[in-house]
Amino acid sequence: MVRPETASEVEALKARLLVAEQREEAVRMVLRALIASLRPLGFNRKRFLRCVHEEGQDSPSQGPAAIRHTVLHQEARRVLREAR
Numbered sequence: 001m002v003r004p005e006t007a008s009e010v011e012a013l014k015a016r017l018l019v020a021e022q023r024e025e026a027v028r029m030v031l032r033a034l035i036a037s038l039r040p041l042g043f044n045r046k047r048f049l050r051c052v053h054e055e056g057q058d059s060p061s062q063g064p065a066a067i068r069h070t071v072l073h074q075e076a077r078r079v080l081r082e083a084r
Helices: 005-035 045-058 063-080
Strands: none
Touching: 005 045, 005 063, 045 063
């Protein structure tokens, strides 16, 4: 038998969902920056960093969307590490 969830459990799940959605959006931002920095002669590192920096400036610093800063940093470092 499944017991009904309490209001606090539902709110906690909604908060986790909001954070997950913001993490997903940050990964999409990094992918857009990567695509924008690909050129026929290769990967333009400076353009990639500029695009990620601009996305970070446009992201809120409070609330669930603040997680974007962390994810942008982590994923950008991953792209730069793999681009060597």
